[in-house]
Amino acid sequence: MRASRFFISTLKEAPADAEIVSHQLMMRAGMIKRLGSGIYTYMPIGLRVIRKVEAIVREEMNRSAAVELLMPLIQPAELWQETGRWDKMGAELLRIKDRHGREFAFQPTAEEVITDVVRSEIKSYRQLPLNFYHIQTKFRDERRPRFGLMRGREFTMKDAYSFDRDLAGMQASYQIMYDAYTRIFNRFGLKFRAVAADNGAIGGSGSHEFHVIAHTGEDALVYCPTSDYAANMEAAEALPATAERAAAAQALSKVATPDATKCELVAAQLGLPLSQTVKTLALTVETEKDGKTAKQYFMLLLRGDHELNEIKVAKVAGLADHRFSTEEEIAEVYGCVPGYLGPIGTKAPVTVVADRTVANMADFICGANDAGYHYTGANWGRDVAEPAIVADLRNVVEGDASPDGQGVLTIERGIEVGHVFQLGTAYSAAMKATFLDENGKPAPLQMGCYGIGITRILGAAIEQNFDDKGIIWPTSLAPFELVLCPMGMDRSEAVKQATEQLYAEAVAAGIDVIVDDRGLRPGQMFADWELIGVPHRVVIGDRGLKEGNLEYQGRRDAEATAVPVAEILGFVQGKLAQ
Template identity: 55%
Template structure:
């Protein structure tokens, strides 16, 4: 490829609106251009990268036995009514009316469409197992699209759907996709981690996310440092991560007593005043859920002072599926106090107490006294107040927690680029999809679904791989792997010719090489090649030709080297 025949448009200025490095660099490199909020054009340069990712995804999906098809982006409302998601999916679903006033959505995902396809195409267990996939534009009407293509509204996704006769088959299909995803991110040259995840709006039984590791990631990941190098320990998104259960509750050692805390409204302030570790305090959070009859129920939620409530976990506690924070009036009514001094001891009215596992295992702890300006220390379950009504894991794990597999939990940040689910029969059942089993009886197949954010991978890779000069592409994702830069081609035809010959030879040897024949001065030319992240740069100059050498520099190297032709070819793997 001759760069003069391409369309490259880089910018020196750092765009003001871009917060993330990937967003800034994609704009500066001219990979994307914003058309509207969360809607981007992929320039020729950007598309080259996107297609490289797409190709790896497709190859590995095919290698895993998945079969590609192509579903429409526009989906009729009727299908979404069958699964109840027309309403449930929420505001991200872009709803559309056509000229005949029929209602459609721009597909944010395709469970309904594939299940409709399957119920028409699949009739016998002999057709199973089968995994269908597609690579296609999706639309999710994000309230706050941001970070460029990282959280765009229109984006490119690979989505796959498996159909099996039973749970064992589903688990096998799921495992195949897990392996394929691992190969995909490995081939793309990314540092990544598969972690247990919440199933969220897609639903189902089990799921894992694949995260590209980067400090700027929106997600927190907990992983168990088992002391081994192979990184095979427990790992989970913090929204669902568990730590090892606490040890047995110690026996009470202190008497219960009130402590004056005139202005101390937080556990931190109380612990500081009392000179005790924060872990000796318990934080009380007042919420309103529903009782068994569906009536509003005031609930006091307790986590240790140094812990945070995990909203997703709390939402899974019976009666708290749709919980909300309690109002000050409700708090006053049930606890007899203002916020800042709340606690489970002697509330004004009997309240349901939901305690985190760690809180239930505490002895001699400190809580609010339900009276302004006072806390209570030396509190013990069973002695000073009843045992909690519910004990559950309702907190975020923290760095240093003991992991279930015996390691120590560490935290890092990740960017979710893949998500795989065991759906079970949820969609097939709702949509009446059945096949005849070996006994000739109608059976509802077990499904899995598997997504990869193809366009998001591009941004995530940049978050993980960049420096002050620009993008540092992993080899497999680079728009070109080698740039041949020509110095002063217009005044030195021999140099231009030698560069073109080198370009042609490298291309003939199978390298994805670009010839920068635009005639720029060396400074701006090199800056462009660094900005757009080409892994290998070769400079062809008059001086080099005389000396019989080429100047070679790896994108990650501090210095250039002068290599003869054979050494250069060797260095490039040509």
């Protein structure tokens, strides 16, 4: 490739709406152009990186015996209605109508479509296992698109779907995909971590997320450095901060805490540790029966310095459809205002759900259900009945014990770029996708699904690999592996000949190379390629040629290295192989 015949459009400054490093650098490097909110044109430089990502993904999917097909962008509403997701997906699902008034969705994912394909094609257990995948445009109507390709509305995703005859087969297919994803991210050359995760709106029984490690990541990853335990914050198990409850050592005392509606203020007023306080969250669950609405009230108790994990709360029996109580409901149930609620002396019956840590606390501080007052020295059993439910309700914190007992937990930031799910029969049962088993009886297909955010990989890779000059691509993802930068090629025959010869040799050797024949000044030329992030550069100039050398510089190198002209190709190949 010659730069004069390619399209390069770099910017000195990023647009004002580019919020994070990857968005800024992709815009400056001319990789993407904004068309609308969360919608981008992939320019030639950016598209080359996307094709590199796709090639690696496709090779490893094929290696894993997955079969490629291509499903439509537009999906009939009827399929989504079969699974109930037409209503459950909410506003993120872009819904459209054709000229006949029929409803469709612009696909955010394709579980329904692939299940419809398979239920019409798969009849016997002899046709299983099977794994279909495609690389296709997706659309999710994000409320607030931001961060460029990291959280856009239109994006490219690889999604795959496995079908098996039993649970063991599904788990085997899941492991094959997990291993394929591990190879894919290793080939990308990115630092990543796979963590146990919550299935969320996709459904199913188990899943893992693949995260690229980056300080700017939106997700908190929890892992134990001395074991294999790893999970995202939503799914990470939090053990009690103390293994056993201590005996009561204080008398219950009602103390004045004026204007202290938060645990931090209470602890400061009383001169006691925040970890001795307990905060109360009031929840309401409404149910319909015989045309009437019934309400049940729940009180969640969390240590004052801990954060609530709402994903875990929704998994507590009876709390799947909870909401936070209104001030009117709080007054009715607690006889008080928010900020002073507690488990001792509620006005109406309430179900107490205590976090594991709170259930093991003694002599704790809690609201007195009286504005301006709290209790100190509160103890379970003596001052208040044992909690009705004890559950894991909180986010883990750095230094918590690992659930596997093999050390303590640490937390780092990550960007989710892949997710694998064990779906089981969540979709096949809803859509009546069955096969005939060995006994000739119908059975539901066991499913798995597996996604990689193709275009999101670009943003994640940049967030992990950049400096003050621009992007630093891993060689496997770079738009070009090598750039040749001739100095005065239009004025020096020697430079021109040396450049053309090395270019031809590099192409013949299978190196993805571009020669910058635009006739730019050295500073401008170097700045462009450092911004774009090409990992290897060779400079050809008269001065070096007179000494029999060319200058090599890796994108991360502080200085250039002089390499004899006759050895430069082998030298570059060695660098590419590292």
